[in-house]
Amino acid sequence: MPFPAGTELAVRTHGLRKTYRTRRGRRRVAVEGLDLEVPRGGVHGFLGPNGSGKTTSIRMLLGLSRADAGTMEIFGTTVPRHLPDVVARIGAIVEQPKFFPAFTGRKNLALLARGIGSPDDAVDRVLHDVGLGERADERFRSYSLGMKQRLAIAATLLKDPELLIFDEPTNGLDPAGIREIRDTMRSLGAQGKTVVVSSHILAEVQQVADTVSIIGHGRLLASGRVADLVGGGTAPVRVGVDEPERAAGVLRAGGWEVRVDGERLVVDGVEDAARITRALADERLYVRELVTMAPDLEQVFLELTAGVDSAGGEVHAATPQVPVGAGEVA
Numbered sequence: 001m002p003f004p005a006g007t008e009l010a011v012r013t014h015g016l017r018k019t020y021r022t023r024r025g026r027r028r029v030a031v032e033g034l035d036l037e038v039p040r041g042g043v044h045g046f047l048g049p050n051g052s053g054k055t056t057s058i059r060m061l062l063g064l065s066r067a068d069a070g071t072m073e074i075f076g077t078t079v080p081r082h083l084p085d086v087v088a089r090i091g092a093i094v095e096q097p098k099f100f101p102a103f104t105g106r107k108n109l110a111l112l113a114r115g116i117g118s119p120d121d122a123v124d125r126v127l128h129d130v131g132l133g134e135r136a137d138e139r140f141r142s143y144s145l146g147m148k149q150r151l152a153i154a155a156t157l158l159k160d161p162e163l164l165i166f167d168e169p170t171n172g173l174d175p176a177g178i179r180e181i182r183d184t185m186r187s188l189g190a191q192g193k194t195v196v197v198s199s200h201i202l203a204e205v206q207q208v209a210d211t212v213s214i215i216g217h218g219r220l221l222a223s224g225r226v227a228d229l230v231g232g233g234t235a236p237v238r239v240g241v242d243e244p245e246r247a248a249g250v251l252r253a254g255g256w257e258v259r260v261d262g263e264r265l266v267v268d269g270v271e272d273a274a275r276i277t278r279a280l281a282d283e284r285l286y287v288r289e290l291v292t293m294a295p296d297l298e299q300v301f302l303e304l305t306a307g308v309d310s311a312g313g314e315v316h317a318a319t320p321q322v323p324v325g326a327g328e329v330a
């Protein structure tokens with residue numbers, strides 16, 4: 001379990017599996033024994049390359065598609081069997097909702113609010129939550145794509161859900177639109193809601209996600225707190241020093257693993273970079289540069305999903321199960 005014992009979970013799946021039949025009658029495993037854990041509160045990035053099974057998993061969680069095997073819980077309630085008990089606590093965007101282009105954002109939301117029996121003040125509340133308050137009285141068709149997407153998010157907030165699930169909410173948006181959605185997700189997570197956001201583009205999620213699950217070929221490759229995945233364990237250190245070959249010898253003698261990379265050294269498994277400086281100085285080798293090469297999530301993601309092609313595994317592509325856990329990934 002990637003989270004400390006006792007962590008309250010908003011979503012948990014175990015051994016989730018879904019196979020489709022292709023038109024040629026072959027089996028395509030979309031989700032293959034997925035064990036997912038989403039802690040309660042904050043933003044959780046659900047990451048994987050195209051075709052890795054994110055949408056299929058989300059659809060199963062929401063009762064839109066049937067799992068072949070496995071179990072799923074939302075707030076500890078078994079779904080889909082008891083989905084009606086928790087559905088009021090969940091908001092989701094899986095496909096683009098339809099709005100009336102000639103109506104204002106506010107009017108579109110008011111119609112939806114009436115349909116689901118939300119209180120009168122809900123519309124103003126959700127417009128404010130997504131930062132559309134000032135543009136609420138303009139027609140939907142005049143909105144930018146980012147604003148349209150924020151209106152869709154606002155619609156999911158009408159019933160004030162505790163869990164929000166957004167499938168690729170930034171698809172097709174420009175950088176400004178992506179930032180708007182990111183800000184909205186961040187503020188929802190800060191309010192204590194659980195926001196699950198799927199994406200195949202890491203950079204869009206890394207800045208807002210507190211925790212992530214990375215999947216490939218329908219399996220979990222890694223999960224945990226972003227800070228642990230990118231910063232856990234020891235990081236390689238790049239050292240600029242005169243006489244790199246001699247310096248490498250000194251460090252190897254001190255027990256470090258060292259590669260010479262041109263004028264510089266790359267030292268692996270460094271816990272205390274100051275010890276390197278000291279060891280070299282003792283031999284009259286002076287460090288010009290010392291940079292800790294902490295991986296960012298992009299690097300972790302690319303390493304984990306290397307070889308997980310985006311075409312989707314047609315019948316059991318032999319993807320090795322990468323060990324899950326913060327330390328092993330960094």
Ligand SMILES: Nc1ncnc2c1ncn2[C@@H]1O[C@H](COP(=O)(O)OP(=O)(O)OP(=O)(O)O)[C@@H](O)[C@H]1O
Pocket residue numbers: 020021022028029030031048049050051052053054055056057200311312313
């Ligand atoms: N209705 C379907 N019939 C047959 N195969 C499907 C169907 N839906 C999805 N698949 C296949 O299942 C695999 C997983 O697809 P899924 O859409 O869940 O992935 P994804 O991670 O959400 O990808 P993307 O980011 O491209 O949406 C893919 O190989 C896809 O082609």
